[in-house]
Amino acid sequence: MKPKVFITRKIPQEIVEKIEAVCSVEMWEQEEIPIPREILLTKIQDIDGLFCLLTETIDEELLSNAKNLKVVSNMAVGYNNIDIEAAKQRGVIITNTPGVLTETTADLTFALLMATSRRLFEASSYLRNGEWRTWSPMQLTGQDIFEATIGIVGMGRIGEAVARRAKGFDMKVLYHNRNQKPEVEDMIGVEYVELDQLLQQSDFVVILTPYSKETVDLISERELSFMKPTAVLINTARGGIVNEEALYNALRDKKIWAAGIDVFETEPVQLDHPLLTLPNVVVLPHIGSASIKTRLKMAELAADNLIKGVTNQTPDHVVE
Numbered sequence: 001m002k003p004k005v006f007i008t009r010k011i012p013q014e015i016v017e018k019i020e021a022v023c024s025v026e027m028w029e030q031e032e033i034p035i036p037r038e039i040l041l042t043k044i045q046d047i048d049g050l051f052c053l054l055t056e057t058i059d060e061e062l063l064s065n066a067k068n069l070k071v072v073s074n075m076a077v078g079y080n081n082i083d084i085e086a087a088k089q090r091g092v093i094i095t096n097t098p099g100v101l102t103e104t105t106a107d108l109t110f111a112l113l114m115a116t117s118r119r120l121f122e123a124s125s126y127l128r129n130g131e132w133r134t135w136s137p138m139q140l141t142g143q144d145i146f147e148a149t150i151g152i153v154g155m156g157r158i159g160e161a162v163a164r165r166a167k168g169f170d171m172k173v174l175y176h177n178r179n180q181k182p183e184v185e186d187m188i189g190v191e192y193v194e195l196d197q198l199l200q201q202s203d204f205v206v207i208l209t210p211y212s213k214e215t216v217d218l219i220s221e222r223e224l225s226f227m228k229p230t231a232v233l234i235n236t237a238r239g240g241i242v243n244e245e246a247l248y249n250a251l252r253d254k255k256i257w258a259a260g261i262d263v264f265e266t267e268p269v270q271l272d273h274p275l276l277t278l279p280n281v282v283v284l285p286h287i288g289s290a291s292i293k294t295r296l297k298m299a300e301l302a303a304d305n306l307i308k309g310v311t312n313q314t315p316d317h318v319v320e
């Protein structure tokens with residue numbers, strides 16, 4: 001009998017077929033609506049493998065409902081939606097999709113940095129709203145990117161890819177990471193500094209660290225107070241790493257210059273969220289890895305991990 005798997009969102013047909021070649025597949029057929037928790041709690045009961053997204057919370061309650069579950073394949077590199085310890089204790093393998101989304105997410109991070117510092121969305125609205133009367137010396141002026149100092153918080157794969165892009169703009173690249181990375185320093189030419197120093201010296205602070213107990217509110221009132229009044233904060237990691245109330249206050253009071261945010265504490269973000277009222281914030285709906293090619297690669301990798309997990313092989317990307 002084929003192993004039974006459940007896919008929590010509509011994914012491309014070619015990927016479904018790949019999984020169907022090995023597994024008996026059931027899928028939540030919606031693209032824009034996540035599976036309700038009560039339905040997932042029943043679906044999990046008799047499956048061998050789960051293909052899920054970062055919108056599903058995989059916790060002790062869910063896992064305790066799963067009698068046969070061998071693997072949870074998360075179609076994301078981040079896995080803060082999953083209780084890894086609870087899964088370990090139950091012998092359930094957790095997998096993610098690192099590598100394939102690195103360059104695409106670095107591109108988006110840089111796009112957000114450029115859009116924020118050069119006020120692209122504000123400028124576009126200015127034109128569309130009929131406010132453009134003439135060319136004027138200081139109209140819609142922003143911050144320069146070339147030769148500026150960028151501080152990358154979290155020098156993993158995506159951090160490195162952003163650093164390489166920054167070098168192309170002749171930027172000075174500082175980084176802070178749990179462990180210093182001499183090989184990256186030599187290869188790309190980046191400089192390790194303590195977090196407070198990074199915040200004080202950077203024109204752009206880019207958050208790319210994983211979300212964990214250690215990084216909740218890593219950037220809050222105290223940290224924001226170290227930043228330059230001309231500095232821009234970019235977060236393409238996870239919402240909870242930057243305290244949103246502190247960020248709102250810092251932006252409103254012009255303690256920092258602008259922010260570019262692809263991720264929020266609660267997603268989707270509510271339209272009455274205070275950050276959305278500020279002109280110096282560029283907001284995006286968590287699209288870091290959203291290129292057609294990359295999302296396909298992520299789905300394919302998640303499918304490979306799932307198939308290996310349910311057929312008693314070791315998946316290539318097990319989260320330890």
Ligand code: GLV
Pocket residue numbers: 054075076077078079101288289
């Ligand atoms: C997206 O945020 C991911 O973790 O892949």
